[in-house]
Each structure stands twice: as C-alpha cells, then as structure tokens.
Amino acid sequence: MSEIINREVIEYVGILAKLELNEEEKEQAKRDMNKMLTYIDKLNELDVTGVEPMSHVFPVSNVFREDVVTNGDERDLVLGNAPAQKENCFKVPRTVE
Amino acid sequence: MSILEDSAIELSKKIKAGEVLVTQALEAVLERIDAVENQVNSYMTIDRDQLMKKAEEIQKKIDSKELTGPFAGVPIAIKDNICTKGLLTTCSSKILSNFIPGYSAEAVLDLESAGALIIGKTNMDEFAMGSTTETSAFKTTRNPWNLDHVPGGSSGGSAAAVAAGECFAALGSDTGGSIRQPASFCGVVGMKPTYGTVSRYGLIAYGSSLDQIGPITRTVSDCAVMLELISKHDKKDATSMDRVALGHDTDFSNALIEDVKGQRIGIPKDYIGEGVDPQVRESILKAADALREKGALVEEFDLELVEYAVPAYYVIASAEASSNLSRFDGIKYGYRTPEFDGLHAMYKKTRSEGFGSEVKRRIMLGSFVLSSGFYDAYYLKALKTKALIKESFTKAFQHFDLIIGPTAPTTAPKIGESLLDPIKMYLSDIFTISVNLAGLPSISVPCGIDASGLPIGLQLIGDSFEEKKLIQAAYTYEKARGSFPSFAERNIDTYGKTI
Numbered sequence: 279m280s281e282i283i284n285r286e287v288i289e290y291v292g293i294l295a296k297l298e299l300n301e302e303e304k305e306q307a308k309r310d311m312n313k314m315l316t317y318i319d320k321l322n323e324l325d326v327t328g329v330e331p332m333s334h335v336f337p338v339s340n341v342f343r344e345d346v347v348t349n350g351d352e353r354d355l356v357l358g359n360a361p362a363q364k365e366n367c368f369k370v371p372r373t374v375e
Numbered sequence: 376m377s378i379l380e381d382s383a384i385e386l387s388k389k390i391k392a393g394e395v396l397v398t399q400a401l402e403a404v405l406e407r408i409d410a411v412e413n414q415v416n417s418y419m420t421i422d423r424d425q426l427m428k429k430a431e432e433i434q435k436k437i438d439s440k441e442l443t444g445p446f447a448g449v450p451i452a453i454k455d456n457i458c459t460k461g462l463l464t465t466c467s468s469k470i471l472s473n474f475i476p477g478y479s480a481e482a483v484l485d486l487e488s489a490g491a492l493i494i495g496k497t498n499m500d501e502f503a504m505g506s507t508t509e510t511s512a513f514k515t516t517r518n519p520w521n522l523d524h525v526p527g528g529s530s531g532g533s534a535a536a537v538a539a540g541e542c543f544a545a546l547g548s549d550t551g552g553s554i555r556q557p558a559s560f561c562g563v564v565g566m567k568p569t570y571g572t573v574s575r576y577g578l579i580a581y582g583s584s585l586d587q588i589g590p591i592t593r594t595v596s597d598c599a600v601m602l603e604l605i606s607k608h609d610k611k612d613a614t615s616m617d618r619v620a621l622g623h624d625t626d627f628s629n630a631l632i633e634d635v636k637g638q639r640i641g642i643p644k645d646y647i648g649e650g651v652d653p654q655v656r657e658s659i660l661k662a663a664d665a666l667r668e669k670g671a672l673v674e675e676f677d678l679e680l681v682e683y684a685v686p687a688y689y690v691i692a693s694a695e696a697s698s699n700l701s702r703f704d705g706i707k708y709g710y711r712t713p714e715f716d717g718l719h720a721m722y723k724k725t726r727s728e729g730f731g732s733e734v735k736r737r738i739m740l741g742s743f744v745l746s747s748g749f750y751d752a753y754y755l756k757a758l759k760t761k762a763l764i765k766e767s768f769t770k771a772f773q774h775f776d777l778i779i780g781p782t783a784p785t786t787a788p789k790i791g792e793s794l795l796d797p798i799k800m801y802l803s804d805i806f807t808i809s810v811n812l813a814g815l816p817s818i819s820v821p822c823g824i825d826a827s828g829l830p831i832g833l834q835l836i837g838d839s840f841e842e843k844k845l846i847q848a849a850y851t852y853e854k855a856r857g858s859f860p861s862f863a864e865r866n867i868d869t870y871g872k873t874i
Contacts, residue, residue, distance in 0.1 A: 287743070294742040295697060296704070297735055298723035307739055310797070314740055317798055318686040321756050324763065331758035333584060334614070335570055335765060335814030336839070341613040355477030361711035368706055371718045 280315040283308050379403050380861050383449045383543040383597040390437060390448035397434040397448040397492065401426055404450045404494060407540045414522055416514045417536035419455045420463045421495035433490050445600045445628070447490030452536045452545040455496040456503055457588065458577040459483055462493075466579050467511035468501045470729030471709045480577025481612070482546060482588045482605040489604045494542050497532030501731045502700065503553055503581045505529050506800050507793045510733040515790060519862060520562060520829055524787040527557030533591045534561040540862040544592040544601055548578055550585045551688055552782070552807025555819035558591050559782035559832025562821045562859060564598045564849075565591045569839050570814035571616030572625070573602075574609035580699040582692035583614070585811040593861070595820060595850045599627040602842070623840035630843035635851045636670035638844075639775045643678035646780030646806055655781045658823030658831045663779065665855040666848070676774070679767040683760050684809035685801055689737075690744050690757035691812070696734075697741025703729065736797070765813045772838040777848055780806055782819040782832035806834060816842045818849050821859045830859075 288304050288311075299307060353366065362369035378386060378395055389395040405426070412418060422429075436442040453459055456466045458476035465471045479487070487493065500510040508516045508531025516531045518524040519539035526535040530547030534557035537545050547554040549567035558565025566589045573588045580586060590601035606625040608617040618625055642663060647656045663673045705711035705725030712724040730738070744753035771778060783803055793800045810817045815836055822833035833852065837845035 282749075283743070291739050291743045291746065294746060295735075295738045296701070296719075296722045296726055297730075297738065298720075298727040299735075303735075307736070310736055311740055311743065313798065314689065315753075318690055318753065318757075320686050321683060321690075321760055324680075324683060324760060326756060326759040326763070329759040329762050331755050332762035332765060333758055335584075335812075336616065338571075338614065338616075343610050352477050356707075358477070359474055359708035361705055361709070370706055371715070371721050373718055 280312045280319060282315055283311040377403065379407055379540045381543075382594045383592060384445050384600060386543055387445055387447050387449050391443065397430040397437065398427065400448060401430045401450055401492060404542060411519075411539050412541065414517060415519055415535050415539045415541070416516045417497055417532045417539060417541050418452070419465055419467060419496045419498050419513065419532065422462055422493065426492070426494065430492055433492055436490060442490035444489045444604070446486065446604060448492065449543050450492045450494045451486065452494050452497050452533055452542040453483060454530050454533050454545070454547050455499055456548055456579045456581075457483060457546055458579065459493065459496065462496060464496060464579070465513070466502050467499045467513055468730065468734070469512045469710055470703045470726070472512075473710070474708050476577070478577065480588070481574035481609050483577065485605045485607070486546070497530070497536055497545060499532055500529035501734050502579070502696070503529040503548060503550055504696070504733050504737055506552070506556060506803055507788070508532060508557070509790065509794055510731055512731050517790065518560060518787050518829070520865060521787070521827065523789055524829060525560070525790050525793065527560035527783070527787060529553040530565075530591060531557045534558050534563055534565065537561070537563045537591050537593060538862060544590060544597055546588055547591045548586055548588050549811065550582045550692060551811050552804045554589045554591060555782050555807050555817060555832070555834060556804065558819045559821075559834070560787035560830065562830030563591055563593055564595055564818065564820055565589065566598050566602060566818040567810065567816065568602060568606065568842060569616070569816045571614050572618060572816070572842070573605050574607070574612040574615050576609055576611040582695040583699060584695060585692060595818070595846065595853045596628075596631050598818065599631055599846045599850070603627040618840060621840070627842055627846055630846040631850050632847050633851050633854050635666055635848050638671045638777060638848060640666060640671050640673045640777045640779055640848070641676045641771060641775035642673065642779055643681065644675050645678060645681040650784055651781060652785045652825070654825045655785060655831050659779070659781050659833060662822040662833045662852060662856070666779075666852055669851055669855055671848070676771065678771055678778070680764050681805065681809065684764055684812055685805055687757040687760040687764065688808045688812060689740070689801060690753050691761065693737040693741035694745050694754050695741070697738045697745065700734070700738055705729075733797075761812045764809055768809070768813045768815060768838070776844055778836040780834055782807060782834040786825045786827070786829035786831060810836055815839060816845055818845055820849050820853055822856065824860070
C-alpha cells in the first residue's frame with residue numbers, strides 16, 4: 279500500500295484543489311488516494327525510457343483564428359446565472375484588504 | 376403497433392409522408408414518459424412548456440419542405456452536461472443545480488437545425504464521473520430491462536431513455552466509455568467517434584483530451600445518421616479536426632452496407648479472458664461467428680498493454696478534471712455557499728458543498744498528480760503510457776481492419792453494489808477506456824441477453840477516422856443478428872411496482 283499521502287500532503291492538496299474537508303473526509307481521502315496510487319503504481323512496470331509523452335493523439339499544434347466578435351450583447355444572459363450581482367457586475371467578496 | 380417502436384429514421388419518414396404529425400410523436404413520447412418515468416428516472420429536466428410550440432414550428436417547416444432530413448420531427452434527449460440555451464443544464468451536480476446556459480452546444484444546434492425536437496435533459500453521473508449514473512446528485516436512474524440494476528454510466532439517463540421508449544435517440548458523451556457502456560447495459564446502440572469529429576463546444580469539460588459527444592440510438596442506421604448530423608469541423612473547438620481536408624468524409628449513412636467480406640477482424644485475447652463473465656464471452660464469440668459467416672476473417676490476437684489503460688486513464692482524466700472544474704467557484708454561475716468569511720473561504724465552502732464525493736475524489740487525485748514533485752512520476756508517466764497504448768493499437772491495425780470484443784466484462788450490476796469499491800468500478804471500464812486514450816472510434820451494438828435478462832453489448836473498434844468501416848461492420852452484424860427485443864416486449868410498466 280502506497281504511503282505517499284500523509285496528512286501534510288492532504289492539507290497541501292486541499293489548498294491546490296480549493297476544497298475544505300472535515301477530519302473524517304481527510305482520513306477518507308488519505309485512504310482513497312493511497313489505494314488509488316498503489317493501483318496506479320502498476321505503471322512503474324512499464325519501461326518508458328525514450329517515450330515522448332502524448333497529450334494529444336493527433337499532431338495538432340496551436341490553432342489560431344482571427345479575434346472577431348461574432349456574438350451580440352449577452353450581458354443579461356451571462357449575469358442571469360450569477361449567484362450575486364450588483365450594478366451589472368458580478369458581486370464578489372472583498373479581494374483586496 | 377405504436378409509433379414508439381419505430382426507429383428515428385422510420386418515424387421521420389412517416390412524418391414527412393404526412394402519416395404522423397410531429398405533435399402526435401411528441402404526445403406519444405410524453406405519454407410514455409408519464410407511464411414509466413417514475414420508475415426509470417431517465418430525465419433531469421423535461422421542457423414541457425415549450426415542446427408543443429416547438430413541435431408545431433417543426434411541423435410547419437416539414438410541411439413547407441424546409442426540413443427534409445432524416446431526423447426531421449424526431450423527439451430526442453440530450454445528456455445534462457451538454458449546454459442547451461434556456462434549458463437547465465446541471466451535469467447532475469448541486470454546484471450547477473440552477474445553471475441555465477446562454478447558448479447551445481454546437482451538436483445541439485446541428486440537431487435542432489435538422490428538425491429534431493429536444494424533449495429534455497438526461498440524468499448522468501455527476502460531471503460524467505462514474506460508471507453507473509449513481510453519482511448523480513439528484514436521482515438514481517434504473518435499467519429499463521430490470522429496475523433493480525443500474526443503466527450504466529455516465530450517460531445512463533440517455534441510454535435508459537432510449538431503451539425505455541422515452542425518446543427516439545439521445546446524445547451522450549464518452550470520456551472512458553460513458554456512451555458505449557450504458558448503451559451495452561441498456562440494449563441500445565452507442566457510438567464514440569474519433570476524437571475531434573464532433574465539436575466539444577458547449578460540452579461541459581471533464582477530461583478534455585478524451586471527451587467526445589456521440590449518439591445513443593435503437594439501431595445502427597439511426598446511429599450513423601445522427602453522427603453524420605453532428606460531425607463537422609468547428610473553429611470554436613480548437614481540438615476539432617477538419618476531417619474532410621484530411622480525406623476522411625463524414626457521409627456515414629453511405630456506409631450502411633451489408634458486407635464484411637474479406638474484412639480482417641481481431642479479438643484481443645485479454646478481452647475474452649479472465650474476469651469476463653462466461654455468458655458475455657459466449658455471446659461475443661457467437662457474434663464473431665456471425666461475422667465469419669458473412670465472410671469476415673476473425674482471429675484472436677495479443678493486444679499489448681490492456682491492463683495499463685485504466686491506471687493511465689485515471690491519472691490523465693483526474694488531472695484534466697482538476698483543472699477543468701476549477702471554473703466552478705461560486706462567482707459566475709451555479710451554487711454559492713450562503714455563509715462565508717472572505718473570498719477564499721467562499722471558494723472552498725462553495726466547492727466542498729457543491730461537489731459530490733466522487734468528483735472531490737478525482738479533483739484531489741488530479742491536483743496531486745499535477746503538483747510539483749509528483750508531476751513526472753504520475754502525470755508524465757501516464758502520458759507516456761498513453762503513447763505506448765496508442766502505438767499498440769497502431770500495430771494491431773496493421774493486421775486488422777477492426778477489433779471486436781465485449782463493451783463491458785459483465786452485464787449491468789445491481790444498484791448500490793458498485794460505489795462501495797471505486798477501483799472495482801473503474802476496472803469495469805477496462806475495454807472502453809483504452810479507446811479514448813488512443814482517440815479511436817468505437818461502437819457498442821446489442822448482441823445478446825444473459826440468464827437474468829440483461830443485455831450484452833458487442834464493441835467494435837476502428838482505427839482513427841475509420842468510422843465508415845466500423846458502421847458497415849456494425850450494420851452487417853446487426854442484420855445477421857436479427858431483431859433485438861424492444862422496450863414494448865419487455866412490458867416495463869409492470870416492473871418496479873413492489874419497489
């Protein structure tokens with residue numbers, strides 16, 4: 279069983295993932311992730327020396343297009359989904375102290 | 376015979392011939408939904424207010440010959456991770472429980488302009504993460520063949536709706552088998568095209584390098600026609616492929632030809648080996664014989680690296696999910712926690728309350744494998760494994776035109792059994808996942824029924840852009856197999872009354 283995931287790692291991953299876990303969830307996440315990583319360690323059986331990592335299955339490089347506006351004013355549609363809005367803007371908690 | 380038993384193409388023909396009105400087709404579907412939906416739970420949202428008006432508009436365009444296509448007037452359903460303008464799109468997640476898109480996915484627009492009538496949105500595993508539709512935050516969809524069993528997932532609502540006669544066809548999405556596996560479990564046809572064939576614009580992303588939208592239908596013909604309607608190069612999706620420019624047309628309905636003479640078909644030994652239910656194996660071998668009788672050359676072979684696909688997939692898909700799902704922050708749309716102290720607490724509380732446990736599990740794993748210090752050991756390693764898996768398929772396709780095997784190692788498990796052991800659930804996708812890693816097209820066609828009355832699916836896999844070969848073989852097999860029991864013969868209405 280993998281032991282890579284300890285409490286410290288769980289705290290760190292929680293910050294990266296922007297998730298707040300309670301004590302019970304942290305212990306569960308630790309167990310689950312160690313179990314998953316033990317399983318994923320199967321990949322270590324493979325010799326990947328000299329293999330290029332493949333992110334896209336087809337040889338596609340950057341795709342460019344002209345930056346032309348094709349849609350109209352959709353402000354109300356967009357803001358309509360906002361949990362909170364004020365004066366036609368998204369309302370958010372204070373971001374600068 | 377009820378019009379509900381027609382295929383999508385047959386229904387549209389009758390509508391265009393004036394034998395059936397679009398409103399009649401709609402009424403038949405709504406009546407069916409009213410009769411079975413409380414047992415099957417396929418749908419998240421049904422667009423009841425607009426449907427009659429839309430049906431009448433489509434009828435007018437059919438009458439004026441503005442709409443003449445093969446799906447004109449056909450009631451369909453859309454998986455709830457595909458955006459529909461003005462219609463609730465939740466991904467079966469609390470965090471999007473109130474999200475009404477301001478635009479429609481490209482595939483939805485294509486179907487609408489072809490005259491299809493969108494009945495509603497179907498239930499799914501939350502953010503498409505799951506293999507049973509049980510991780511939905513809202514409801515448990517049941518398998519129309521046996522209500523004690525799952526419909527598969529993550530497009531379980533779409534597959535169940537088609538199988539139960541609650542629509543004529545549906546869209547699903549497939550990241551690791553999410554179209555093919557529920558199609559297999561529900562006794563319908565499901566297809567994932569070559570990566571880049573259908574625009575992902577408006578598909579709420581899970582694993583972007585693996586996700587593809589595709590059809591779930593009753594017949595191979597419906598599948599080919601529906602895929603043809605949604606396949607095109609779309610500049611709004613940077614990973615969309617210009618197939619025509621590459622010499623691979625999308626006239627899939629032209630491939631509905633009954634002929635597999637001389638086709639070389641391989642069955643990977645691992646696909647019919649240990650861990651595969653004996654009844655599933657028998658059914659697949661019987662299907663192989665049917666293809667042999669039609670003139671195909673079928674033989675077993677060793678496909679390399681089969682057991683490495685699932686671990687590589689969970690690293691890559693979780694990594695991409697952790698990045699894709701960072702957009703759900705309680706600012707622009709969806710759920711926001713009511714009480715919080717400061718911006719970061721708002722993010723954390725919103726996400727922790729809004730996501731379910733399987734989604735959180737994958738976000739955590741994905742954040743970890745991308746974190747500094749572990750990136751090379753896990754993420755990069757998985758991407759290298761993906762390259763090797765792609766190569767193993769490339770080698771196989773030097774010898775074979777197609778690969779066949781089961782879509783899933785077993786038939787649909789009972790509700791409540793799968794979530795107890797996530798790794799076991801992940802392993803049930805072993806035959807579908809490698810296809811996504813390699814970006815290949817693949818179709819699941821019903822090929823048998825096990826002793827407990829649950830359907831078995833035959834998976835056919837083609838090389839990149841070889842959809843036509845795939846459809847031709849699937850169509851030939853379907854003809855050789857003969858008719859498959861439809862929902863009407865299963866008398867679903869009597870199921871579940873004791874539950």
